[in-house]
Amino acid sequence: MILAHDILHELIHAKSRHYARKNKSLQFDYKAGFRLTDLERYDSEYFKNFEEGITEELVKKYFYEMVIKEEIFEKELASTRSFKDRQGAPCQEDLYLALGEDYFLNDDERRSFARFCYQKQRENLHILITKIYLKNQNRFGKREEVFDIFAGCKLRSDLIKPGLLIDRTFGKGTFRTLGEVDSDLTLQRKFIYSL
Numbered sequence: 592m593i594l595a596h597d598i599l600h601e602l603i604h605a606k607s608r609h610y611a612r613k614n615k616s617l618q619f620d621y622k623a624g625f626r627l628t629d630l631e632r633y634d635s636e637y638f639k640n641f642e643e644g645i646t647e648e649l650v651k652k653y654f655y656e657m658v659i660k661e662e663i664f665e666k667e668l669a670s671t672r673s674f675k676d677r678q679g680a681p682c683q684e685d686l687y688l689a690l691g692e693d694y695f696l697n698d699d700e701r702r703s704f705a706r707f708c709y710q711k712q713r714e715n716l717h718i719l720i721t722k723i724y725l726k727n728q729n730r731f732g733k734r735e736e737v738f739d740i741f742a743g744c745k746l747r748s749d750l751i752k753p754g755l756l757i758d759r760t761f762g763k764g765t766f767r768t769l770g771e772v773d774s775d776l777t778l779q780r781k782f783i784y785s786l
């Protein structure tokens with residue numbers, strides 16, 4: 592399942608639309624999903640963490656909808672379920688794999704674990720989405736509808752729609768600032784809380 596997870600994650604990045612554009616100095620601005628790179632200023636990369644958060648949330652969604660239904664993972668799933676039961680779950684919600692004794696073992700409890708990654712990125716995304724939903728309840732029936740907009744736009748590499756939604760909800764310039772603080776997740780968290 593670890594391999595399935597990793598392949599799915601990279602496939603979702605790869606399946607997102609990519610753009611390259613020649614600029615004045617014959618270099619390329621690059622856009623992939625939500626991530627924007629300005630090669631004229633190498634340190635300028637926007638929404639990289641946002642891109643990872645949305646990608647991993649999609650992995651999680653597809654994982655539960657498709658991957659775990661595959662017969663080949665039956666044994667790994669049974670092992671994971673029994674671990675979650677014994678641990679008494681909520682904090683283990685993000686755990687998708689606990690390998691049993693008959694697998695390759697590498698820790699003291701003779702078990703190996705795997706969790707969905709980019710947890711901080713996904714937390715920031717969730718807080719932002721909840722805030723957008725709460726301020727637009729006349730428009731959205733449930734929170735997931737806001738996530739679906741972000742996910743759809745990520746796959747099309749369309750930053751205009753989410754940008755407008757965010758700026759109309761919190762004020763002009765919010766989306767830009769969100770991109771500028773994206774490389775510092777703690778700062779981004781503070782900014783999202785302040786909205």
Ligand SMILES: [Zn+2]
Pocket residue numbers: 600604643646
């Ligand atoms: Zn990634």
